[in-house]
Amino acid sequence: MVPILWPGSASTTNTSRPDRGGKSMMKLHVFPGSPRARKALTVAYHLDLPIEVAAMDPRTGAHKQPEFLKLNPNGRIPVLEEDDFALWESNAIIQHLAEKKPGVLTPTDAKGRIQMAQWLAWDLAHWDSAWVMVIFETVVKQFLGRGEPDPARLKEGRERLDMAAKVLDGQLANNEFVLGDKLTVVDFALAAPLSFAAMCQVSLEPYPHIARWFRRIEATEAWQKVPGLPVAA
């Protein structure tokens, strides 16, 4: 098994407390290359937050071990550790990170903030969940050695993805970014799975507004800094 290492770091899957050296330090446990990792990392990098990255390889099962389950009883990645606090669910993590520099990647008015909540809820209910089906069947199964894609699951995932993509494309038809004219955590959250579009043979041609918006997000320095899938899928 090719080990997963974070660039510049030799330690992986370690659940020791973040090394703060006296200062507030956050430690992010991620499966490098995954959309949820990209979400959290793009937000942290865009805000230039000091963050230690602990790369985890799901093939080792370390995220199901008692030590990690103390951080996240769901046995899922990512998890953010800060002081005596462990936070899971990527959309909660990005909102917590964004609060470190209020207003930079978050709306400041009440309407904008509830629209942020709306789109992050929609992400989990419709967008991320459709992508998960497609990415699992086409990439993750192969990565985990779990056999061939199931055509029925793949078809269902693609249909769900098409329905959700039409909604997002409609929103972007009249808006530069998802919440209007300002880049927010919602853009990084919703763009994250698109890093798998080519690998999953999902074309953005039917969704021209998503394609235009995605080119813009992809070009950000924060996005460019996040490594892709560390091993051949």
Ligand SMILES: N[C@@H](CCC(=O)N[C@@H](CS)C(=O)NCC(=O)O)C(=O)O
């Ligand atoms: N809704 C969660 C999903 C977390 C999740 O399923 N993460 C994947 C990696 S991206 C995972 O932990 N997979 C390993 C497993 O399910 O055993 C989030 O957004 O953080």
